[in-house]
Amino acid sequence: MAGMLDSKTVLVTGGGNGIGRAASLAMAREGARVAVADFEAEAAAATVGLINAGGGQAISLNGDVTRAADIAAMIESTVASFGRLDAAFNNAGIAPHQVKSIQQRTHEWADEPFDRMIEVNLKSVWLCMKHELPRMLSGGGGAIVNTASIAGLIGLRSATAYVAAKHGVIGLTKAAALEYAVDGIRVNAVCPGFIETRMTKLAVSLRGDQIKARTPMGRLGTPEEIAEMVVWLCSDRASYVTGVAYAVDGGMTAS
Ligand code: NAI
Secondary structure, eight states: OOOTTTTOEEEEETTTSHHHHHHHHHHHHTTOEEEEEESSHHHHHHHHHHHHHTTOEEEEEEOOTTOHHHHHHHHHHHHHHHSOOOEEEEOOOOOGGGGTOOSOOGGGOOHHHHHHHHIIIIIHHHHHHHHHHHHHHHHTOEEEEEEOOGGGTSOOTTOHHHHHHHHHHHHHHHHHHHHHGGGTEEEEEEEEOSBSSGGGHHHHHHHHHHHHHHSTTSSOBOHHHHHHHHHHHHSGGGTTOOSOEEEESTTGGGO
């Protein structure tokens, strides 16, 4: 049976862990050649090892998505290895606790963690698109999926910079979708709810029951459940879909 991403080359940022790893594996299973990028080089290599062990084609790339030169190099290496860039999953990101902001209200955030959060979770998405779009324009089209969050759709307490960054990701997604629709480039966002990755371990240990009680399905999601949406959005089956932010959240934002 034909794969949904046969003959496509995809770049995944943050592909070393969690959602990025699950998406990389799902894309490879659907026939894509996958460039797995992460600033944790060993993690990216481990994802590639899993893809290769399953008979897929992948390369690992090491770089920081906050650095334009690293992003340019990732795209160069992808094109050098696989000849083109058809899709990109701009997914690398961090949680408030990774900038040492835990349980802080808006007025308690310090400048430095706020700026870092915006740099990693928002500006990097724009930087990635800035470098991906010219390749897709010269290649005749493409598909971009940006990882936002339910925090891009609703407010969450103790996460002010994260919420601002993820709302910004949806704004970037919609603006780019309008600009490049005529060029055959679709730009969408995925908005995961609470997903079982290392990122949510702390939140789950602090208030796991509360999170489950607030989720109509009564459980956290898996990275694989996000990957399904990402594969579809990157595929030609989503050919008329652009500028949309899809929640994959067990029903959390329905209420
Ligand atoms: P994770 O921590 O398992 O994976 C994130 C990956 O991004 C890691 O491999 C990390 O090394 C990489 N990364 C972080 N900063 C980077 C940088 N500057 N340059 C290159 N790579 C970098 O986390 P998870 O949960 O898989 O998160 C992936 C995305 O999903 C993030 O954007 C996150 O905000 C978003 N998200 C996650 C949710 C969850 O419940 N886990 C919910 C909603 C959104």
